[in-house]
Amino acid sequence: MADISIRNVAKSYGKDSIMQGVNLEIRNREFVVILGPSGCGKSTLLRMIAGLEAITAGEIAIAGQVVNDLEPRQRGCAMVFQNYALYPHMTVAENIGYALKVAGVGRAERRAAVERVAQSVGLNEFLDRRPGQLSGGQRQRVAMARAIIREPRVFLFDEPLSNLDAKLRVQMRHEIRRIHNRIEATSVFVTHDQHEGMTLADRLVVMNKGTIEQVGTPEEIYDHPASVYVGGFIGSPAMNFLPGQVSAARAAVVLGDGQVLDLPRDVATAADGQLVQVGLRPEQLTIVAPGTAELQARVDFVEELGSGRLYHLLVEDLPLTVLSPDKHALRDGDAVGVTVRPDALHLFGAESGRRIDARGARVAAPQVVPA
Amino acid sequence: MRRAYFKANWIAALLVAPQLLIIFVFFYWPASQALYWSLTLEQPWGGGNTWVGFENFRTLLSDAYYWNSVRVSFVFAIASTALAMSMALVLALFADRQLRGYKFFRVGMIWPYAIAAPAVGLAFRFVFNPHAGILSYINEVLPGFWDPTVNGTQAVIMVVVAGAWKSIAYNFIFFLAALQSIPRSLIEASAMDGAGPMRRMRDLQLPLIAPTFFFILVINITDSFTDSFGIVDVLTGGGPARATDLLVYKIYADGFRGFDYSGAAAQSVILMVLVMALTFVQFRYIERRVHYT
Numbered sequence: 001m002a003d004i005s006i007r008n009v010a011k012s013y014g015k016d017s018i019m020q021g022v023n024l025e026i027r028n029r030e031f032v033v034i035l036g037p038s039g040c041g042k043s044t045l046l047r048m049i050a051g052l053e054a055i056t057a058g059e060i061a062i063a064g065q066v067v068n069d070l071e072p073r074q075r076g077c078a079m080v081f082q083n084y085a086l087y088p089h090m091t092v093a094e095n096i097g098y099a100l101k102v103a104g105v106g107r108a109e110r111r112a113a114v115e116r117v118a119q120s121v122g123l124n125e126f127l128d129r130r131p132g133q134l135s136g137g138q139r140q141r142v143a144m145a146r147a148i149i150r151e152p153r154v155f156l157f158d159e160p161l162s163n164l165d166a167k168l169r170v171q172m173r174h175e176i177r178r179i180h181n182r183i184e185a186t187s188v189f190v191t192h193d194q195h196e197g198m199t200l201a202d203r204l205v206v207m208n209k210g211t212i213e214q215v216g217t218p219e220e221i222y223d224h225p226a227s228v229y230v231g232g233f234i235g236s237p238a239m240n241f242l243p244g245q246v247s248a249a250r251a252a253v254v255l256g257d258g259q260v261l262d263l264p265r266d267v268a269t270a271a272d273g274q275l276v277q278v279g280l281r282p283e284q285l286t287i288v289a290p291g292t293a294e295l296q297a298r299v300d301f302v303e304e305l306g307s308g309r310l311y312h313l314l315v316e317d318l319p320l321t322v323l324s325p326d327k328h329a330l331r332d333g334d335a336v337g338v339t340v341r342p343d344a345l346h347l348f349g350a351e352s353g354r355r356i357d358a359r360g361a362r363v364a365a366p367q368v369v370p371a
Numbered sequence: 372m373r374r375a376y377f378k379a380n381w382i383a384a385l386l387v388a389p390q391l392l393i394i395f396v397f398f399y400w401p402a403s404q405a406l407y408w409s410l411t412l413e414q415p416w417g418g419g420n421t422w423v424g425f426e427n428f429r430t431l432l433s434d435a436y437y438w439n440s441v442r443v444s445f446v447f448a449i450a451s452t453a454l455a456m457s458m459a460l461v462l463a464l465f466a467d468r469q470l471r472g473y474k475f476f477r478v479g480m481i482w483p484y485a486i487a488a489p490a491v492g493l494a495f496r497f498v499f500n501p502h503a504g505i506l507s508y509i510n511e512v513l514p515g516f517w518d519p520t521v522n523g524t525q526a527v528i529m530v531v532v533a534g535a536w537k538s539i540a541y542n543f544i545f546f547l548a549a550l551q552s553i554p555r556s557l558i559e560a561s562a563m564d565g566a567g568p569m570r571r572m573r574d575l576q577l578p579l580i581a582p583t584f585f586f587i588l589v590i591n592i593t594d595s596f597t598d599s600f601g602i603v604d605v606l607t608g609g610g611p612a613r614a615t616d617l618l619v620y621k622i623y624a625d626g627f628r629g630f631d632y633s634g635a636a637a638q639s640v641i642l643m644v645l646v647m648a649l650t651f652v653q654f655r656y657i658e659r660r661v662h663y664t
Contacts, residue, residue, distance in 0.1 A: 052559050073565035085556035089578045098574070099564040146564070 002076070002153035002186045003028045004049060008058035011044055011210075019044060019210035021058070031180050031187045035197040036207035037233070042190045043158055045207070049188060050156050051075050062154060078147035079156040082163065084139045086131040086146075093118070093127040096145045117149045121175070137168045148179065155180065157189040161196060173200060194234055198222070206230050224346075228353040231279045231346055237310060240280040240320045243350060248272035253347065257316035261294055261340055267347065271356050279346035282323040286339040287311060287330075293337030295320075299330045313338065402643065408636035415630035427637035436613060437621070437638070444618040447531060448595040455535035455591055456584075459542030464572060466543075467550040484541040488601025495533040496606055519607065523614025526607050530615050533602050534595060542587050549583035550576060589653050596646050618642050 004026040011019040019041040026032050034042040047053035049060055051072035059066050067075050078099075086095050094101075097114040105113070118124050121141040131139055140160065147155060157176070161169045177200055180187045191197055197204050198218040206213045206221065206229075214226040225231035231239045244253040244261070251268045252260045253276060261278065290296060297313035297320055308325040313336065322338060330336065347356040409427050411420040431437050483491070498504050499519060506517040519526040553576060561571050577584075600619045603609060609616040609624060616624075619642065626635025 050559075050563060052562065071567075072559075072562045073567070077563065079560070079563045081556045081560060083554070083556055085554065085560035087557060087561070087575065098561070098566075102565045102570060102574075146560075150564070 002063045004154065004186060004188070005061040006045070006049070006058070007061070009045070009048065009055055009060060010057040011041070011048065011053070012056050017210070019056075022210075022212055024205060024212060024215065026186060026188065029184060029186055031177070031189065031200060031202045032205060033189045033191060033197040033201035033203075034205045034207060035191060035194060035233075037192055040207040041210040042192075042207050046079075046156050046158055046188060046190045049075075049154070050077050050079050052079075076153040077156050078150045078152035078154070079158065080143045080147050080160040082159040084131075084143040084160075084163075086139055086142055088131055091128050091130060092123060092134070092142050095131065095142055096123075096149055099146065099150045113149055117145045120148070120179075121145045136164055137172065140164060140168075140172055144176070144179065148183065151183070152185055155183070155185045155187040157187065157191075159191050160189075161191070162193070169196075176200065194236065198234070206233060208233075224355065224357075225279070226355050228277055228279070228348045231348065235281055235283075237282045237321050237323060239346070240282065240285075241348075242278045242280070242315060242318055242320070244276055244278050246271040246274045246276055246347075253278055255315070256318070259295060259315070261345060262342065263345070263347070264342065267356065271347070274356070275350035276356065277348045277350055277353075279348060280320070280340060281344060281346075282310070282321040284341060284344035285320075285322040285324075287322055287324055287326070287328055288337045288339055290335040290337045293339040295338040295340060297336055297338055299332055299334045299336060301332055302330060311336075405636040405639045405643075408633055409640045411633060413632040413636070415632065420633075423633075427633050428641070431634065431637055431641070436616070439613055440616045440618050440621045443527070443614065443616055444596060446527065447534065447599065447615075447617055448592055450527075450531045451534040451538070451595050451599075452588065452591040454531060455538035455542055456587060458535065459539045459587075460546050460584075462539070462543050463546035463550055464576070466547055467576075468568070480540045480543055482540065483537055486537065488537065488598065489605045491533055491537050492602040492605030495529065495536070495602075499529045499532075499606075519611075521611055523611055526611055526614045530599070530603055530606055530617075533606060534599050537602070538591055538594065542591065545583055545587055546580065549580035553579050585653070589650055592649060592653070593646055596642065596649075618645075 006024040009022045036042045048055050093114050097110045100110045204218050204221050205215050214230045244255040246253050248269045251265045252262050297315045300312040300314045303310040311322040313320045412423050413420045501518040509516050519529045603620040607615040609620050622635045622638045625631045
């Protein structure tokens with residue numbers, strides 16, 4: 001059992017506060033991905049769980065035990081570093097077995113454990129090599145093996161795939177998920193890559209500027225982004241935003257250029273008169289003949305993707321992208337219509353940036369599972 | 372590494388000329404002169420010399436005073452190197468643990484190395500003075516406890532401490548730089564692997580600074596054989612009873628006080644060969660074991 005409770009954790013370096021009041025409950029055996037741009041505090045949060053970074057305020061508990069004042073080695077966590085952090089003067093076998101050596105495990109038993117773990121990540125042939133003689137992918141495996149051999153309660157990953165090429169990254173991603181499923185550990189994985197986050201996570205934590213923006217399953221976060229920030233960060237190509245104002249009388253949102261998009265009546269009533277940002281995902285919009293759909297636009301330019309096309313449109317002066325597998329014969333400047341499915345329309349407060357849902361209430365700041 | 376070649380050889384020659392000139396004037400010329408003198412009997416007031424072959428060397432190697440000097444030099448070299456390196460390493464390990472103002476240390480701590488050896492000797496003459504130095508208080512309680520002007524062992528200790536002090540700062544800077552160049556994540560990884568500070572020092576930091584350690588070792592050994600003249604001259608004058616009569620000091624004493632130019636030249640040649648041999652041995656047998664990539 002190793003659930004992790006992060007309660008009101010803050011971090012500051014001198015006067016610079018880089019993280020404020022973070023709350024997060026990670027359940028036993030869960031795979032949680034912390035996602036955010038560089039500098040959002042995600043790595044710092046991970047390092048505070050590991051014990052490599054002091055906690056300025058609040059507390060972190062692993063399996064019910066507050067670990068604020070425990071040394072890294074007493075926390076039962078293993079970590080995979082971004083640059084692998086392999087010991088350059090030790091062989092692969094020595095690297096993998098180092099934790100056991102420190103723990104005082106006998107030579108024969110250690111050797112057996114190293115071979116078993118090396119086998120499971122496909123490193124048997126390389127046990128006598130030095131890290132300098134390995135490829136990036138192999139080093140990554142050594143770093144994984146070094147973490148696995150300790151049979152940790154908690155697995156911490158600090159952007160472990162960002163130094164690999166694209167193909168290897170996908171392969172290692174699958175391998176990490178497989179290892180997680182096989183080992184009875186809780187995994188916390190930090191990345192700035194939304195694909196990694198979406199594909200790996202049981203639950204996704206989106207961070208921004210030292211706070212948690214949203215916590216949820218990848219699906220929840222994609223379908224119901226809690227803020228403009230999350231909406232724009234998750235999804236590729238990025239979500240479109242058009243400013244407008246809600247009108248209860250017309251049960252719609254009126255865009256800047258006077259175009260109207262229908263809203264469910266309860267939403268429109270609850271948010272009447274509010275200035276909003278309308279979020280539209282490119283892949284949920286459809287291009288149709290001009291005049292036959294909700295939204296009228298002009299073609300700015302078109303990008304060919306092979307599997308489909310990315311249409312860059314203009315609504316008045318505002319950019320709107322539409323991703324479609326259909327290859328329409330359109331020329332720059334052509335007028336088109338854009339269909340907006342009601343469930344594809346996300347409404348955010350223009351000032352607060354928070355989602356406005358069916359109840360008209362702004363979704364509360366970070367959704368936190370109560371302790 | 373990419374190498375660049377000059378098309379015209381004379382440009383290359385011109386570029387290395389100043390360096391070659393300096394090495395020639397200050398090393399090859401005097402060294403060959405010393406070699407020549409060591410094979411002749413040179414008259415102290417000028418007036419020609421006589422070829423004697425290896426007679427000077429034969430005389431030296433059968434001289435008990437010379438062998439004493441060799442022994443004292445090795446004791447001094449080993450002791451002062453060990454002291455200077457261990458002290459510097461301990462200080463650097465402490466400084467590396469939590470370090471702010473690293474740049475200040477780097478500049479601030481290098482100064483002892485810049486002080487001329489006689490000045491160091493003079494300072495330690497006060498420090499170790501049996502009547503006025505720090506140990507004079509013990510002398511008040513136990514008369515005669517500390518007197519390096521009489522006790523040979525104490526004289527050696529004094530010279531060793533003074534010699535080591537001068538190198539500690541220099542060694543410290545290098546050790547600290549080497550420790551700082553170890554990626555932080557390696558230390559963190561070993562902390563995650565359960566290693567405490569002492570364990571990390573033994574398993575990670577020391578092996579990873581081995582190349583620097585080796586470099587410092589060569590420099591310190593070489594320095595202690597060749598660069599200890601000023602300290603001995605000011606602190607003990609080679610005494611008492613030749614207890615601190617280091618090779619390099621004996622060369623000076625025999626040559627310029629005893630006017631035995633040829634004997635001194637022969638000693639210089641031996642010292643030169645000795646230092647070259649030591650360096651060679653260190654490179655050949657130690658350096659090979661310190662590279663890990």
